[in-house]
Amino acid sequence: MPKRRFLIVCHDADTDGCFNLDDLPGSGGRIDVAARCVVAGLLISYGVRKDAEILLFFQRGPRPGLTIRISGDRVKYLNPDERSTAALIRNAILKHKNAGVLESSPGVQVFRSDLETLLKTGRNVYYLKEDGIPAENFVFPEDEILFLLGDHRDLTADEESIVMKYARAKLNLSPLSLYSEHCITIIHNILDRKFSGSPVPENRN
Numbered sequence: 331m332p333k334r335r336f337l338i339v340c341h342d343a344d345t346d347g348c349f350n351l352d353d354l355p356g357s358g359g360r361i362d363v364a365a366r367c368v369v370a371g372l373l374i375s376y377g378v379r380k381d382a383e384i385l386l387f388f389q390r391g392p393r394p395g396l397t398i399r400i401s402g403d404r405v406k407y408l409n410p411d412e413r414s415t416a417a418l419i420r421n422a423i424l425k426h427k428n429a430g431v432l433e434s435s436p437g438v439q440v441f442r443s444d445l446e447t448l449l450k451t452g453r454n455v456y457y458l459k460e461d462g463i464p465a466e467n468f469v470f471p472e473d474e475i476l477f478l479l480g481d482h483r484d485l486t487a488d489e490e491s492i493v494m495k496y497a498r499a500k501l502n503l504s505p506l507s508l509y510s511e512h513c514i515t516i517i518h519n520i521l522d523r524k525f526s527g528s529p530v531p532e533n534r535n
């Protein structure tokens with residue numbers, strides 16, 4: 331089963347950590363999208379995906395390049411609701427204060443980076459995009475995969491040109507344009523089915 335990593339480029343979410351937990355879309359600059367991606371990427375019913383990791387890369391605010399890494403094998407205090415997940419993110423942002431790499435809570439690391447560095451350190455990068463090739467029958471590597479996607483906004487042309495230097499392929503998940511967290515769920519489903527080892531029952535109809 332490959333380790334799955336998801337890198338979400340967050341375009342408007344603020345990095346000063348002053349957002350109101352009762353107004354995540356407005357005061358948080360759509361931090362609600364990031365929170366939903368964390369939940370979709372790491373949680374299953376009554377459990378955590380130990381083989382998954384989320385990277386939230388924040389482009390805006392006083393500390394552009396702030397990056398939060400949440401690792402499924404170590405994370406604690408992660409719950410399925412958006413509000414408490416956003417609180418975990420806010421805690422990471424507030425505690426960082428320009429330190430190098432800080433572990434703000436178990437399994438949650440925060441540091442400054444740039445897109446190119448994150449992509450260079452990621453093995454087997456795939457870019458999720460509507461105009462990519464279908465992902466369903468794609469042959470994925472079995473060790474580690476990094477999927478990159480936008481938040482409520484697509485990547486800019488500049489971001490895309492950096493990503494395409496490192497991406498092994500651009501993958502499409504649907505004929506429709508989907509929410510980021512739904513893209514993550516579909517990827518998990520594709521990989522779960524491919525690598526779980528349990529045969530899919532035959533359709534007898």
Ligand SMILES: C[S@@+](CC[C@H](N)C(=O)[O-])C[C@H]1O[C@@H](n2cnc3c(N)ncnc32)[C@H](O)[C@@H]1O
Nearest residue numbers: 458459460479480483484502503504506507508
């Ligand atoms: C909500 S979408 C961004 C805005 C959207 N493209 C639009 O025009 O409204 C979030 C991200 O999910 C990914 N995405 C959305 N639909 C996809 C699809 N059908 N196949 C692959 N990736 C998709 C892309 O990375 C996209 O930037």
